[in-house]
Amino acid sequence: MKNILKEKITLRPRGRKVDFEVLNNLKALLNVSSYRRDHLIEYLHKIQDSQGAITKDYMTALANLMKISQTEVYEVATFYHHFDVVETDTDKPPALTVRVCDSVSCEINGASELANNLDNYYKGAVRIQKVPCIGRCQSAPAAVVKFNPVDNATFESVKKVVDAGSFTPDIPKYINFESYLKDGGYKIYQAVCKGEINDDAIVETLEDSELKGLGGAGFPAGRKWRILRDQTAPRLLAVNIDEGEPGTFKDRFYLESDPHRFFEGMLIASKVVGIDKIYIYLRDEYPAVKEIMKNEIEKIEKYFDNLPQIEMRRGAGAYICGEESAMIESIEGKRGMPRLRPPFVAQVGLFGRPTLEHNMETLFWIRDILDKGSKWFKDHGKNGRKGFRSFSVSGRVKNPGVHLAPAGITVDELINEYAGGMLDGHEFYGYFPGGASGGILPASMSNIPLDFGTLEEYGCFIGSAAVVILSDRDKAVDAARTTMSFFKHESCGKCTPCRAGTSKATELMKNDEWDISLLKELSQTMSDASICGLGQAASNPVKSVLKYFANEVKDVSKT
Numbered sequence: 001m002k003n004i005l006k007e008k009i010t011l012r013p014r015g016r017k018v019d020f021e022v023l024n025n026l027k028a029l030l031n032v033s034s035y036r037r038d039h040l041i042e043y044l045h046k047i048q049d050s051q052g053a054i055t056k057d058y059m060t061a062l063a064n065l066m067k068i069s070q071t072e073v074y075e076v077a078t079f080y081h082h083f084d085v086v087e088t089d090t091d092k093p094p095a096l097t098v099r100v101c102d103s104v105s106c107e108i109n110g111a112s113e114l115a116n117n118l119d120n121y122y123k124g125a126v127r128i129q130k131v132p133c134i135g136r137c138q139s140a141p142a143a144v145v146k147f148n149p150v151d152n153a154t155f156e157s158v159k160k161v162v163d164a165g166s167f168t169p170d171i172p173k174y175i176n177f178e179s180y181l182k183d184g185g186y187k188i189y190q191a192v193c194k195g196e197i198n199d200d201a202i203v204e205t206l207e208d209s210e211l212k213g214l215g216g217a218g219f220p221a222g223r224k225w226r227i228l229r230d231q232t233a234p235r236l237l238a239v240n241i242d243e244g245e246p247g248t249f250k251d252r253f254y255l256e257s258d259p260h261r262f263f264e265g266m267l268i269a270s271k272v273v274g275i276d277k278i279y280i281y282l283r284d285e286y287p288a289v290k291e292i293m294k295n296e297i298e299k300i301e302k303y304f305d306n307l308p309q310i311e312m313r314r315g316a317g318a319y320i321c322g323e324e325s326a327m328i329e330s331i332e333g334k335r336g337m338p339r340l341r342p343p344f345v346a347q348v349g350l351f352g353r354p355t356l357e358h359n360m361e362t363l364f365w366i367r368d369i370l371d372k373g374s375k376w377f378k379d380h381g382k383n384g385r386k387g388f389r390s391f392s393v394s395g396r397v398k399n400p401g402v403h404l405a406p407a408g409i410t411v412d413e414l415i416n417e418y419a420g421g422m423l424d425g426h427e428f429y430g431y432f433p434g435g436a437s438g439g440i441l442p443a444s445m446s447n448i449p450l451d452f453g454t455l456e457e458y459g460c461f462i463g464s465a466a467v468v469i470l471s472d473r474d475k476a477v478d479a480a481r482t483t484m485s486f487f488k489h490e491s492c493g494k495c496t497p498c499r500a501g502t503s504k505a506t507e508l509m510k511n512d513e514w515d516i517s518l519l520k521e522l523s524q525t526m527s528d529a530s531i532c533g534l535g536q537a538a539s540n541p542v543k544s545v546l547k548y549f550a551n552e553v554k555d556v557s558k559t
């Protein structure tokens with residue numbers, strides 16, 4: 001008995017010992033009166049930004065301050081690509097990192113060559129990192145010098161920015177609060193607040209407009225609001241601005257030009273659904289947007305009374321955090337691993353509360369739909385489809401960019417009527433109709449209406465409406481290889497079909513001759529047995545290649 005007691009008394013926390021100098025530095029850096037568990041990722045950002053990396057001593061000190069286990073801090077810090085977890089100060093990466101996007105639109109525009117040239121020149125003095133899409137595909141290849149984006153990047157233009165030491169982004173010209181208000185902005189929100197527009201009528205208008213979730217899944221927005229209104233308060237709103245699907249840049253485009261149209265939609269949603277607190281999750285790759293939003297939110301908070309509290313959260317370079325339940329985990333300060341459903345986030349979401357989660361663009365259209373009517377929105381479609389879509393068009397066209405076009409437009413019409421036609425000397429060869437996960441179609445199938453539900457019979461989907469145009473200079477096989485290695489990189493690792501499947505498929509696809517029957521089996525298993533949309537859709541491009549671009553691959557069993 002005596003010995004057991006003694007053992008209990010001598011029990012002490014396991015793991016590394018706290019370095020008190022580091023602990024004091026960290027306290028000063030974080031400068032908060034109490035530590036919030038859900039702010040773990042925000043604290044890690046502060047350490048990464050100020051120290052250039054996160055050493056194990058800092059993680060130990062952070063665990064101590066937050067009174068959580070060291071393992072918890074370690075597993076979160078190592079999950080996110082934007083955190084450099086190192087042993088000690090001497091292992092830190094170079095002070096400056098240049099990120100070069102190597103997703104499809106940038107890759108076909110010479111991203112690898114650019115990254116190699118920079119690497120050969122800087123020889124480790126500047127870290128050159130190849131990263132997935134940074135949401136600037138209309139200006140491919142795109143790079144970022146610390147936080148400063150370089151569009152249509154060349155070796156010379158990147159070097160110039162590095163030499164100048166200009167590491168922060170330029171803030172684009174946009175419609176600010178004062179101008180938005182002057183032009184009739186927030187009129188609808190104010191009418192909703194005064195009860196001049198009835199909440200039930202708003203939900204009906206939304207349902208009638210057939211506005212669908214524009215984050216990719218296309219769930220009817222009005223129905224989602226109705227479901228949320230039936231849940232017990234307090235309810236939360238989570239706005240998804242992770243925009244990680246390669247080829248997508250529409251959310252950035254709207255936020256860098258007309259952010260208040262989105263804020264107004266967000267406030268209307270909050271009022272009608274009865275939201276207590278709003279969380280905005282913004283991808284880390286958009287620092288200019290962060291600045292704009294921070295400034296403009298301050299203005300609306302000053303101008304309006306009784307707003308729900310608005311909290312902005314910064315992502316940390318993990319594509320999976322765009323998946324709605326993974327985003328919620330991330331806002332809670334955890335690894336962005338999707339949850340099993342049911343329960344759905346509308347019932348049990350952020351911090352266990354019913355949560356209305358919306359893509360930023362879905363909220364962007366609310367004001368106009370209420371102002372101009374559901375018919376106005378619906379009348380925009382063509383080929384039997386309704387509404388419009390903000391297509392992020394990139395690749396081999398003359399005018400890449402965000403093109404607002406009728407839902408149901410064909411890719412031929414999109415290229416010729418909106419994107420200025422194919423680049424001179426390029427012949428249309430194929431296209432991604434919905435980003436990296438939406439599959440690839442050949443030019444011969446250019447007359448399919450692009451919308452939710454129209455592409456599934458061809459093994460594809462529209463998703464976030466990111467259309468990447470390939471020409472006769474490109475190969476679908478190369479594009480599929482790029483996307484599969486992206487999914488391998490971004491798989492959160494929670495389930496085996498996706499974790500092992502993306503890894504195995506990447507290896508198999510590196511070969512000149514493919515083991516087609518094994519790839520087919522693997523693809524089907526990933527689609528059928530993965531927990532979330534990442535694993536379920538990861539094999540779409542390879543399935544498309546086998547179906548529509550079979551001439552590009554050789555079957556190993558037939559040689």
Ligand SMILES: Cc1cc2nc3c(=O)[nH]c(=O)nc-3n(C[C@H](O)[C@H](O)[C@H](O)COP(=O)(O)O)c2cc1C
Nearest residue numbers: 213214215240242243244322323324358359362533
């Ligand atoms: C792997 C994966 C990544 C996703 N990424 C995003 C994203 O970056 N932005 C987004 O709004 N939705 C994304 N989604 C869709 C969300 O899960 C969710 O459907 C959406 O945020 C709901 O809002 P909405 O109804 O307004 O579209 C992603 C889904 C999956 C499976």
Ligand code: SF4
Nearest residue numbers: 493494495498532535
């Ligand atoms: S499918 Fe992939 S990303 Fe989704 S939970 Fe499984 S391992 Fe994670």
Ligand code: FES
Nearest residue numbers: 101106133136137
């Ligand atoms: S920025 Fe490179 S593909 Fe999007």
